[in-house]
Amino acid sequence: GFLGGRRVWVWLPPGYDAAPERRYPVLYVLDGQNAFDAALSFAGEWEIDESLARLVESGEVEPLIVVAVANGGELRTAEYTPWPGPDPSAPAGGRSAGGHAATHLAAIVTDLMPAVAAAYRVEPGPGHTGLCGSSFGGLMALYAAWARPDVFGRLASFSPSLGWAGAGPLAMVAAR
Secondary structure, X not given: OHHHOOOEEEEOOOOOOXXXXXXXXXXXXXXXXXXXXOOOOOOOOOOHHHHHHHHHHHOOOOOOEEEEEOOOHHHHHHHHOOOEEEOOOOOOOOOEEEOOHHHHHHHHHHHHHHHHXXXXXXXXXXXXXXXXXXXXXXHHHHHHHHHOOOOOOEEEEXXXXXXXXXXXXXXXXXXX
């Protein structure tokens, strides 16, 4: 039922079932359909599962849980941008798009995260909770770390869309 039936995939680290007392950090991944399966991806698979399995097995990365959250398709711009910006499908000077990142972030924090914590052995707290995204997802990850440092203490922001809404991202950083 998350965001009206949005797909969510969960990757558990090697050894998860063998250590029932252990708790794990969690990385939430935006544009989650790109995380694990090329057949579902709109931008090429990121191979997070294969890469983490190797890195965890070799001891280079601590075991963690990955929760990949599908974007909303045509809602992606609205959900991942903190401020309205020009709608790329509108004629020049036309309507604006986006600006609903706070609502999307609230759904992740108040709906998805408690469900994940109830179903899996997660280590609570911002030092053990991360958010990852690229492009608009990268902008959303930066916004989440800024807006909710009490929740997200780890961040992966790849090629964030810092040009969205003019100086919005710079104004956000300057406001801290």
